[in-house]
Amino acid sequence: MSKTALVTLGLVSVLSSSVFAEENKVPEPTANGIAFPVNYQDWDIVSVSHREDHKSVRAIIGNKIAVEAVEKGQTNPWPDGAALGKLVWKARHDEHWKPAVVPGEFIHAEFMFKDAEKWKDTAGWGWARWLGTEQKPFGKDAASAHSSCIACHTPVKNQDWVFTKPAILPKRIR
Amino acid sequence: MSKTALVTLGLVSVLSSSVFAEENKVPEPTANGIAFPVNYQDWDIVSVSHREDHKSVRAIIGNKIAVEAVEKGQTNPWPDGAALGKLVWKARHDEHWKPAVVPGEFIHAEFMFKDAEKWKDTAGWGWARWLGTEQKPFGKDAASAHSSCIACHTPVKNQDWVFTKPAILPKRIR
Numbered sequence: 001m002s003k004t005a006l007v008t009l010g011l012v013s014v015l016s017s018s019v020f021a022e023e024n025k026v027p028e029p030t031a032n033g034i035a036f037p038v039n040y041q042d043w044d045i046v047s048v049s050h051r052e053d054h055k056s057v058r059a060i061i062g063n064k065i066a067v068e069a070v071e072k073g074q075t076n077p078w079p080d081g082a083a084l085g086k087l088v089w090k091a092r093h094d095e096h097w098k099p100a101v102v103p104g105e106f107i108h109a110e111f112m113f114k115d116a117e118k119w120k121d122t123a124g125w126g127w128a129r130w131l132g133t134e135q136k137p138f139g140k141d142a143a144s145a146h147s148s149c150i151a152c153h154t155p156v157k158n159q160d161w162v163f164t165k166p167a168i169l170p171k172r173i174r
Numbered sequence: 175m176s177k178t179a180l181v182t183l184g185l186v187s188v189l190s191s192s193v194f195a196e197e198n199k200v201p202e203p204t205a206n207g208i209a210f211p212v213n214y215q216d217w218d219i220v221s222v223s224h225r226e227d228h229k230s231v232r233a234i235i236g237n238k239i240a241v242e243a244v245e246k247g248q249t250n251p252w253p254d255g256a257a258l259g260k261l262v263w264k265a266r267h268d269e270h271w272k273p274a275v276v277p278g279e280f281i282h283a284e285f286m287f288k289d290a291e292k293w294k295d296t297a298g299w300g301w302a303r304w305l306g307t308e309q310k311p312f313g314k315d316a317a318s319a320h321s322s323c324i325a326c327h328t329p330v331k332n333q334d335w336v337f338t339k340p341a342i343l344p345k346r347i348r
Contacts, residue, residue, distance in 0.1 A: 041218060049275060050231065097225075099225060099226040100225050130344075163271060169307070170280065
């Protein structure tokens, strides 16, 4: 192999590993101290929604503790350790089935982490949102990272601050 | 412990285990020979939709092979072994946020299993649907178990018979 080829190969190798590192970089925590839930795309489906006012569609997902709580019907209150995520996309009409509203651009992923004691000043939940596919933390300081979440969720404070009623699903087979 | 208490305990025990067995019973295969995918509620989110014409909302999920194909952008054709599921609920308006359309009654779970050779007579896919929370197989014979699926999916035969364009998601961190 020529010297040029070796140098080129070396450069490609350095570039590849830096791209790889970038792709695998964990997004920053939010200003209210919530770590990014790295594996959330492995969580299970809890519900879906289409907000006609906001022109967005959503998948609502839950971690293992949340899904077990759903199965036991123990969601008011949700148990400590439960985490719920909402993946939000701009709504668009499917090109092959016009009356179907489907996901367009990814807007954000937002989360509620239940810990009644740790988050006692914010309704028992840690609130967090990461914007866009680059997953930029929402909120410039601790207060702004959760205040708009709580304001919007106030109508459902009697159902432990969660809008989502878990979707009816067949019983899992274990 | 009295004799009556022992007998009662015995009966309760028999009843509990029979209820447990019933809940864990695997639904029947479809008439076109497709086994029920027992663990589908563990699959990952691929997309969501709201069919305004059908007044239903849907979660589209995929098995591991399908999700890896999505990440690699290799979905036309989908690889053998990929399986996609669609969970379908009647649409209703959320009681606390009226312009949000959310899941009501569970209608069915339907699936496409890719195997270009095995299913060469049905567009490369095994088609299956189980109705209601009791998961009753759809179709009274082999032909009727897939013919209506294929008829409806014909407009998307150029995208390997799949309506769903996988939703944009942030790159997974591994």
